[in-house]
Amino acid sequence: MSRIAYFGPQGTFTEQAARRLAPGEELIPAETIPAALAAVRSGAADAACVPIENSVEGAVTATLDSLSEAEPLVAVAEALLPVHFSVLTRPGTTEIRTVASHPHALAQVRHWVEANLPGAHPVATSSTAAAAVAVDAGEFDAAVTAPVAVEHYPLEVLATEVADVRDAKTRFLLVRAPGELPAPTGADRTSIVAAATNRTGALAELLTELAVRGINLTKLDARPTRNNFGEYRFFIDFEGHVAEPRIGDVLAALRRRCRNVRFLGSHPRADNGTTEIEPGAANEDFTDAIAWVESVRKGAQA
Template sequence: MTSEPLAAPTRRTYSFLGPAGTFTEAALAQVPEARDQNWRPVRNVGEALADVIDGRSDAAMIAIENSVDGGVSTTQDALATVPGLRIVGEYLVPVEFVLVAKPGVRLEDVSVIAAHPVAYAQCLTWLTGTLPEHSHIPAASNVAAAVGVVEGTITADAAIAPPGILKLHDLELLADKIGDNAHAVTRFVLVSRTAPPPAPTGADKTSLIVELPEDHPGALLELLEQFATRGINLSLLASRPIGDELGRYRFVIDADGHIEDERMADALLGLRRFSPRVLYLGSYPRADRAIVRYPERYSDEVFVEARDWLRGLVSGEPGA
């Protein structure tokens, strides 16, 4: 009797902003389950999320926040408008930039610089001081800027790029560490199709997008009270225009804790009663693995005891 050969395990596919060498690829390299799997480079956040929704990829790595420039608006808007997505993890990548050009080009020869707009903004002080008369050509990514300079598809003299680009292409290093903030960090999130959240770890974060019911004095305060009265700290609160009329905004929120925490579940119920639209993006482990601290009066046991007490009142239990 001969046994059937075992089928090879199915390889998973992950989309990321390409080409090779981007900060997004560096974030994806931090995902243990993505190692030795298929990595699919894409050109923008919309394409990455479409890959997930349409089943071309199992998950996508996208940038959502920068420590210098704040939230990445294109990502926040995409998550608010593309249904069926969940954030399942977050990853931090230190941001460092170099200025590169074709071999033989000197720094004094540079007058036009290609760069992703976010990277350009983070190097503006250095650029203004070193190359005060330069002009800027936006690029889809910093690696794409460098490749475009090498291949001649971008009419620029130099490009801002991550240091790893020098290992992938024959480029002249004109200057290193040109970022204005030596401590800059970009936060990335891994996004999959809707699925149950990972189990709580005690070091978790919950991401939401919430709309105000109407524009009136104190509306934002009412939203924030849903968290404050339950002892939940917010690590991100960013507003984005809804787009249907002036003065209408949605709020992108990162809250410390997990949806399975009693205080977080109670806050979500409060938001649901308050807001016309609450979009739950996911609960997932924090990148820094810092344990979430909160006063004892907001522990799970306190919320459970309060509900039991109320049920006792309703049922007429003695001593309730």
């Protein structure tokens, strides 16, 4: 059985994602996202499940930063989970002055709280389930949690299906130490992080390498390197798998342009996305073109 570290404690959205991505495996809660990833780097866990992006709030920056630092890790699978919240209180609570949760959850229920719990102060906790723990301990009055949290903590449900934005989703990754990659499926996603130098056109050059090969970008995030003000790392997701000639070709080009590029994985997409291939950008076009150059080098003109 594999040991899967996840961003806990018990009852987080990430635990639900870990159950989906690694059914039947041993799940080990970690206090923070960096701690879940550190467990893989140290060998204490075989893989980690962490949130990477939310359709309302955007990037989960703790995950981006931890993936770009320390020992490299690669994403081997992803899950897309619908996100709506329950609001939990201690039995007998009559007045709600504080509402605790993960910042991403608080941001997604702000209007609901203003309308239904006027005057209540939002308080950030490390995760949604950590908010439930704190409410149980009497630190805050209400917790905004995943629906499953009520099964783990002795709290009462004040409201369910709470969300300012309908159909919000969060994408989660299953991350391992570099090793065997998942096989290409035809609907895959590849992720990299590149520290572009601070000069005119540096990011445009990287994106142009993708564009000229007809490779569709699925996400772009920037995070400061924290070393020099104004220097950024760019997290770029695009369609395709490193095993494909066209993706191998673009990775080689990105590496030529930028020595500081880290491969963060190729894995099947969970969003039913299809890969549109532009004329001249199919894998066969790349292999045919290389074969043609070879024939030219050998003196033939095929």
